[in-house]
Amino acid sequence: MNKVRKNAIEATFDIKDGCTIMLGGFGLCGIPENLISALVEMNVKNLTCISNNAGVDDFGIGLMLQKKQLKKMIASYVGENAEFERQLLSGELEVELIPQGTLATRCMAAGYGMPAVFTPAGVGTEVAEGKEVRNFDGKDYLLETALKADFALVKAWKGDTHGNLIFKETARNFNPVMAMAGNITIAEVEELVPAGELNPDHIHTPGIYVHRIFKGVNYEKRIEQRTVRKK
Amino acid sequence: MNKVRKNAIEATFDIKDGCTIMLGGFGLCGIPENLISALVEMNVKNLTCISNNAGVDDFGIGLMLQKKQLKKMIASYVGENAEFERQLLSGELEVELIPQGTLATRCMAAGYGMPAVFTPAGVGTEVAEGKEVRNFDGKDYLLETALKADFALVKAWKGDTHGNLIFKETARNFNPVMAMAGNITIAEVEELVPAGELNPDHIHTPGIYVHRIFKGVNYEKRIEQRTVRKK
């Protein structure tokens, strides 16, 4: 059981054109920078990407959008990503928008072996189209199915050689739920330690969900909205 | 927002006859000893108890069984608890047995605001009676509803004045999911610290799920099956 890989390229060798990949992160926070770079470098095409956001024009998943590597984007928020919005409105890119909580829950459902769950988000909106609606205790809910991916690409703060992961602050976000939803889950970490060095009570993602792990390099950790107050 | 209580008696003042209560713990590991003692002392009757096990004859929920405080027990395992099995077989106690994973998942569903989820456990068994069966990808699943309680009683290792909880080792078990499923959740902790002293990345149960917290005393932490090897 050797899960450790040298780098992103070695860890992603079998991600081929047409794959479905899930990417952790919220905005640019906690995104798998090394793995995205590898996909850009390998120029894999026709990908279906599942991620809360699509990065910004020149960073994160935005880099793959620029290179037209995506066939379809499944996300909850477009926001101020001009290129994403342009490809969406022009129809160049197939886009499925999912409520953020539903997106997280559908990934978790996959990781928890639940094929479908009922959630209230989107009842009465276009999100509900084609979905079963059921009333529980006087309130309507939609039946939402588990969401899996061929590969889940996540970024953690620390990891060990068994694939156990610890996230830092709000860089946790979608990473743990997506780690559970990949047929193959690849984790990049800022610090990779031998099994036994992480406190077993502090681990967020158990290694059983992680198939490959490597120490990432050159983290840029770009800030999207720098907001400060004066001292 | 003062969640801190002096002791178990002060924290449980409004648990009345006929309430439904959920109790964390697996066997005798991680059970809310102080809260159980308070319920025994107060001699609340006609309780519906939801807990994975029912303690042993003379400890844990077993103490309430002895005093005939329970109307109904919802659990996954009877095991070697002779008094529980006797009351069950004689019909003195109403018992609903639920697969362990389904029990945990139904509590989590409540805490996650999902009124129902599909799970595979029990398909084709008497557990499936009266439940909707649905096939997803060639496999049958049961529709299981969220499980809530008037009060969830949990035991953590450390807690802070905001109700944030950290569990220790396998004493975690059902405690976090039940903490999410109580209309009122009461936590007893071995160590109670001011808000800000726990590392926010290490907290297992966010305080938003916990309504009352107190420092427990005189923990017995009885071991059910002491198994050792020679040095």
Next chain:
Amino acid sequence: MALDKTQIAQRIAKELQDGYYVNLGIGIPTLVANYIPAGINVVLQSENGLLGMGPFPFEGEEDPDLINAGKQTITTVPGSVFFDSAMSFGMIRSGKVDLTVLGAMEVNQDGDIASWKIPGKMVKGMGGAMDLVASAKNIIVAMMHTNREGESKLLKKCTLPLTGVKCIKKIVTDLAVLEVNNGKFKLLERAPGVSVEEIKSKTEGDLIVEGDIPEITF
């Protein structure tokens, strides 16, 4: 005079109660955090995975791993806790968040809200808004009373794709405080110096005006 964005936030802050867990959306709602009344303790939830959000960091102390749902750098307060997106919406969905404040493009008199898309023109995405409006017990919309073309945003029926149905309870605009009441907007307060007539003329939906309408105070 119509309220500015800061004053809208200030007015909404008066709705906070001690012990509230509060989710503040992007834009005007974020500003509410600056006006929490003295003696009131609230815990701010950020749906990207934080309870206990604090003010913006001092210059030079920004932490790229610590942002709010608007992707702004932030800080934490003592007692804060981080969690993943599933648990974050779990606590929202199970009704543990006491108050949600968010923006809108349109609200209608049944309490429907539209906020994420102008077909063919603009797509922001729903982000967490659909989950929040479908789940929260208590939702306040913070927005301008009219759009840039001067058209009312308080409608009989929303024209844009909905974010949620029958979920909005209260609306605070630059002109007024209103509540959704039996399929109508009920005027509760007006901005200082703004007349009931002006509010009426800028509200396309049915407006209930009962008795004297007090001016907003802060």
Next chain:
Amino acid sequence: MALDKTQIAQRIAKELQDGYYVNLGIGIPTLVANYIPAGINVVLQSENGLLGMGPFPFEGEEDPDLINAGKQTITTVPGSVFFDSAMSFGMIRSGKVDLTVLGAMEVNQDGDIASWKIPGKMVKGMGGAMDLVASAKNIIVAMMHTNREGESKLLKKCTLPLTGVKCIKKIVTDLAVLEVNNGKFKLLERAPGVSVEEIKSKTEGDLIVEGDIPEITF
């Protein structure tokens, strides 16, 4: 000679493969941990919330907060991790556990299993067994071939309330190793010195015997 419980565990241990995540049930299955082949790395999952279960503690080092699903005091190995019951069954249900070994009262030739209740007489409860058998890709039953009355536990049809249907792949008893094969039991191996005839006579279900049946080796 029939195998003893230790030998049943020893034989099952041969099914382990490097990198496996394994859940061992209460009783004989627990003993499997003592016979993990050299050079094979497996991680033991305990459904009460642990990956990376180690051996029993040394005397005096028992930790009441650290037990396995059989409520026995245990230890951890490096790389272990604790989690709650929902996540524990989450990983079981999503097929991340490679092998499950558990006991049974009865197994039938369709792969059904009964293990939790004798109506009117005895109720152990299903514990995690129903979840495990409904979820695991690969399930081995460890049990005696017959019950205390000498009656076969390998049946055409289970008589007791079921734990799961069509889920058992392999059975290791004190007399034989069998697999469920197209609605029959197929004899794979026999205990040293135990004849095919004896196994046949003690198996109520249909038994496939093809060619020479080798003796179990360890």
